[in-house]
Amino acid sequence: MSETWRQFWHLLKRDVPAFIALIWLVLTVILCTWGYFTVQTASLRQNLNMRLIPPGTSHGLAYLLGTDGLGRSYVERLLVAGATSLVIAASVVAISAVIGGALGIISGNAPSAVDTVIMRVCDVIMAFPSMLLALIALYTISTSPVVLIGVLAFTRLPIYIRTARGEALRTRGLLYISAARMSGTRPMAVTFRHIVRAALPAVWTLVTFEIALTMLTESGLSFLGVGIQPPGASWGLLVSDGQTYLYSSWWVAVLPGIAIMATAVALRVLGGVVSSVLEG
Amino acid sequence: MSLLEVKDLTTSIVTRRGTVHAVQGVSFGVERGSSVCVVGESGSGKSVMARSIIRLLPREARIVSGSVVFDGTDLRTLPEKRLEDLRGMRIGMLFQDPMSCLNPVLTIGTQITETIRRHLRVPRAEAYKRAVELLGEVRIDNAERRMADYPHQYSGGMRQRVMLAIALSCDPDLLIADEPTTALDVTVQARILDLLEDLRQARGLALLLITHDMRIVERVADQVLVMYAGQIVESGKRKDVLGSPQHPYTEALLGAVPDIDDSGARTSRLTAIPGSPPDLTATLAGCRFAPRCGYARLDDGCASAEVELRAVGAGHLVRSCHPAIAREAKG
Amino acid sequence: MMRYPRRKHEHAAEIPLAVTGVSFRIAPGESVGMVGESGSGKTTTAYCVARLLEPTGGAVRFMGTDITHLRGNTLRMSRRQMQMVFQDPFSSLNPRMYIEQIVEEPLRAYQVGDRAARRTSVRDLLDSVGLDPRFARRYPRELSGGQRQRVCIARALAISPQLLICDEPVSALDVSMQAQIINLLKDLQRDLGLAYLFISHDLAVVRSICDRVVVMHDGEIIEQGDCAAIYESPTHPYTKKLLDSARVRTRSGADYDGVA
Numbered sequence: 001m002s003e004t005w006r007q008f009w010h011l012l013k014r015d016v017p018a019f020i021a022l023i024w025l026v027l028t029v030i031l032c033t034w035g036y037f038t039v040q041t042a043s044l045r046q047n048l049n050m051r052l053i054p055p056g057t058s059h060g061l062a063y064l065l066g067t068d069g070l071g072r073s074y075v076e077r078l079l080v081a082g083a084t085s086l087v088i089a090a091s092v093v094a095i096s097a098v099i100g101g102a103l104g105i106i107s108g109n110a111p112s113a114v115d116t117v118i119m120r121v122c123d124v125i126m127a128f129p130s131m132l133l134a135l136i137a138l139y140t141i142s143t144s145p146v147v148l149i150g151v152l153a154f155t156r157l158p159i160y161i162r163t164a165r166g167e168a169l170r171t172r173g174l175l176y177i178s179a180a181r182m183s184g185t186r187p188m189a190v191t192f193r194h195i196v197r198a199a200l201p202a203v204w205t206l207v208t209f210e211i212a213l214t215m216l217t218e219s220g221l222s223f224l225g226v227g228i229q230p231p232g233a234s235w236g237l238l239v240s241d242g243q244t245y246l247y248s249s250w251w252v253a254v255l256p257g258i259a260i261m262a263t264a265v266a267l268r269v270l271g272g273v274v275s276s277v278l279e280g
Numbered sequence: 281m282s283l284l285e286v287k288d289l290t291t292s293i294v295t296r297r298g299t300v301h302a303v304q305g306v307s308f309g310v311e312r313g314s315s316v317c318v319v320g321e322s323g324s325g326k327s328v329m330a331r332s333i334i335r336l337l338p339r340e341a342r343i344v345s346g347s348v349v350f351d352g353t354d355l356r357t358l359p360e361k362r363l364e365d366l367r368g369m370r371i372g373m374l375f376q377d378p379m380s381c382l383n384p385v386l387t388i389g390t391q392i393t394e395t396i397r398r399h400l401r402v403p404r405a406e407a408y409k410r411a412v413e414l415l416g417e418v419r420i421d422n423a424e425r426r427m428a429d430y431p432h433q434y435s436g437g438m439r440q441r442v443m444l445a446i447a448l449s450c451d452p453d454l455l456i457a458d459e460p461t462t463a464l465d466v467t468v469q470a471r472i473l474d475l476l477e478d479l480r481q482a483r484g485l486a487l488l489l490i491t492h493d494m495r496i497v498e499r500v501a502d503q504v505l506v507m508y509a510g511q512i513v514e515s516g517k518r519k520d521v522l523g524s525p526q527h528p529y530t531e532a533l534l535g536a537v538p539d540i541d542d543s544g545a546r547t548s549r550l551t552a553i554p555g556s557p558p559d560l561t562a563t564l565a566g567c568r569f570a571p572r573c574g575y576a577r578l579d580d581g582c583a584s585a586e587v588e589l590r591a592v593g594a595g596h597l598v599r600s601c602h603p604a605i606a607r608e609a610k611g
Numbered sequence: 612m613m614r615y616p617r618r619k620h621e622h623a624a625e626i627p628l629a630v631t632g633v634s635f636r637i638a639p640g641e642s643v644g645m646v647g648e649s650g651s652g653k654t655t656t657a658y659c660v661a662r663l664l665e666p667t668g669g670a671v672r673f674m675g676t677d678i679t680h681l682r683g684n685t686l687r688m689s690r691r692q693m694q695m696v697f698q699d700p701f702s703s704l705n706p707r708m709y710i711e712q713i714v715e716e717p718l719r720a721y722q723v724g725d726r727a728a729r730r731t732s733v734r735d736l737l738d739s740v741g742l743d744p745r746f747a748r749r750y751p752r753e754l755s756g757g758q759r760q761r762v763c764i765a766r767a768l769a770i771s772p773q774l775l776i777c778d779e780p781v782s783a784l785d786v787s788m789q790a791q792i793i794n795l796l797k798d799l800q801r802d803l804g805l806a807y808l809f810i811s812h813d814l815a816v817v818r819s820i821c822d823r824v825v826v827m828h829d830g831e832i833i834e835q836g837d838c839a840a841i842y843e844s845p846t847h848p849y850t851k852k853l854l855d856s857a858r859v860r861t862r863s864g865a866d867y868d869g870v871a
Binding site for chain 3: 321322435436465466467468470471492493494495532533535536538539540541542543545546548550551552553556
Binding site: 174182184185189193198278 | 699
């Protein structure tokens, strides 16, 4: 295990973009967490005299990034919104990766009847546009964050299942699996020690793509009004709120947009390094 | 004039760990119609050398110095386009793994005819006819029918025959074969080598064959070059090098081959060379084989002085501090 | 006494050849070679003996137990004394595991000793196959083909088997590494009293390792018996053909000066 960390740092030291990515992510997570617990109430304080102030140093630290249409400090808004976006994206991805990955491996190793059933269920889920499915679920059940996370995770399951299944199928025929069986390793242990380990890099790469995708999907849903509800905030919601002021006060929409993009890119870049380490 | 003349060829490969001096000052010649075998372990530089001759090296590799002259033409300075024409038309190539050289989504027939048309510019019908003839020459039964098959429908031995057919399709003067039978059964190997030999005689083809197996050398070679750590350590006619090997490494390679007719094989040990080949990223001095040589002594100067190739017989050269004749003379 | 009488195996999907009516025995400490061309059924037979495949007919008896149709834990326990060295040293080792973890795997599976004891065993095993203990913390990709094959042998020896099935263990190796592994296998047999089922297409290698040999062709046994006897005076024409093509013939016998 420690060997993996050592390799990770070693690669990281030589890869400048990845290093920057790591710093950005660490900073984002720390600041957003801090922000969520400290300035949350402050971020909701409206000040109609201070509406739509552009970013700058003229009004002090709290207004470094300007204000939105209701005069709320954008620094504070962004931090709180960031916490929500990150938590939602992370939860969605964690749930769908774990469940989808497990189902995929089961599917790849199970008798063909089970495999077929799982595959056909995947087909059904994939047949629906995920946005539509999410909209229906959120409209009919409720728009709570839990439902949001649940439905987003559900729509992303198939891709994890298929990826994990592909890896399981590929690995099944390799000689070291036969060798493990000859060594007396029990089937469950073979699955975890060898097959899961082999599938990990592929699933991880998927995860790095999916976090960004989830943030974007969530922002779309928030824009449509079924995602995060005010007074809650997410970067996506801030972007959609900022639409109205796009030509006059660009920062309202652009700043959260940059935040989403930067985080997504950072995750991809860092993900690449982690992939290399996992590949061995 | 030799068909192929290689002088002082030196090739280096840039890797993350450093620059690998894969080929260091290799010189030899291939006469028309003769067969030259280059033998050595993996890492000896033999494959890199073969690829340097036809400039089929990866991007990280560079021919640092030396000359390669094929039938009077300097291959090092030839423009890429003309070199491509040369490869195929006058120099054929046969590699170790036929599956990676054949396109899995095209039929065998297509691949052969395309090669013929690329170089000879004949109409498709004629190229097709030639392709069928070639398949027959490489002893593939039902040649006409098999033109429509895909590579995965052929066995390993048959795929190698197809590669041979492609290599010979434009009637080259020289065939460079890099471990062509290593991935095959010993029995299939024998048949491919016999085929190679017959075709060679029939067409007056020169052969440069790279291998790690002395048994193949025995079967096929007129001339033998033994390579170690990027250098030629022994060269000469087959009967000289195999009959009275001079270099300790050559002796060891010969001793490592199991003999099918040895009645004492069950209880005797094969010659196993201890250790492993040197790291070619380091700048080495003196005899490269010294750390693994059974005859090297600390005070011999093996490890310090550069050892040159010296003649020990007519056309028999060896690069060693302890050639067999010297050892025999000591008694 | 280990016996393998009468196996029939249809393996329609991958190899369109049946293995039919294959019967042979291996005595304790004896080394039996299995030769034939690709597709002759040698590997299928070996996998049936190892019970990585289940034979369709016949029986495989190992150390007195009929293991032909066993499954699950009973199979695991009854073939504990049988291990296998596979053909390809590259894909028979998990590229993401350390050498130490790879060699330790059989010990973990059969719960031999605790962590510390296992670690020591691994080091001893690596030593017995001629690998320096510092290889324990390396990945397979850092090792050469010959070294990887040694790791496979070390793993196979971990739980002290009685029978080692070797499926073309040296075919993928350079001639000099091949010699090292052949010597190693001979030494191990002498020191540990192992029995071998040695599959190979290279008849010369088989001669240097095996006492008896089984010749296979098209899924059937053509001939079997004492190695030296068969090599020197083969009775079946196919065996003769195999031996002939394996013997070195030079083109113009005139200037042939044999290998010393």
